[in-house]
Amino acid sequence: MQWEITENPDNARSADSEAAGRWQTRLKLTLPMLGGIDTVLRLRPNGEVDISMTTDSENSESRLRQGATALRTQMEAAGLNLTQLLVQHGEATS
Numbered sequence: 268m269q270w271e272i273t274e275n276p277d278n279a280r281s282a283d284s285e286a287a288g289r290w291q292t293r294l295k296l297t298l299p300m301l302g303g304i305d306t307v308l309r310l311r312p313n314g315e316v317d318i319s320m321t322t323d324s325e326n327s328e329s330r331l332r333q334g335a336t337a338l339r340t341q342m343e344a345a346g347l348n349l350t351q352l353l354v355q356h357g358e359a360t361s
Contacts, residue, residue, distance in 0.1 A: 269295040301327040316342065317351040321358070328356040 271293045290310040297303045303323040310316055318338075322328045331354045342349045 268297075269293075301330060304331075311350075314347045315350045316347050318349065319351075319353040320355070322354070322356045325356050328354055 273291050273293075274289070289312075291307060292310070293305070293307045295303070295305045301322065304327065305321045307319045308316055309318075320331055322331065335352055335354070338352070339349045
């Protein structure tokens with residue numbers, strides 16, 4: 268498992284209040300049923316969250332897409348607004 272938490276790189280380029288307070292976290296792990304997953308969460312003001320996931324197999328991509336509605340529901344229950352969910356398989360971007 269590898270976990271990074273950083274300020275969103277856009278914060279350094281913009282001084283406006285909308286860009287301020289944005290954070291990004293990246294989690295890379297290998298799960299028994301899904302294999303390798305590289306996930307990036309971008310946290311923005313007002314509880315908005317963007318998630319990008321890259322898997323190492325098409326089967327994992329399909330299973331994660333099937334769980335998208337449940338993820339959105341759970342995030343809303345926690346007071347978060349999932350504004351984007353991207354799931355793909357292949358090479359993770361850095």
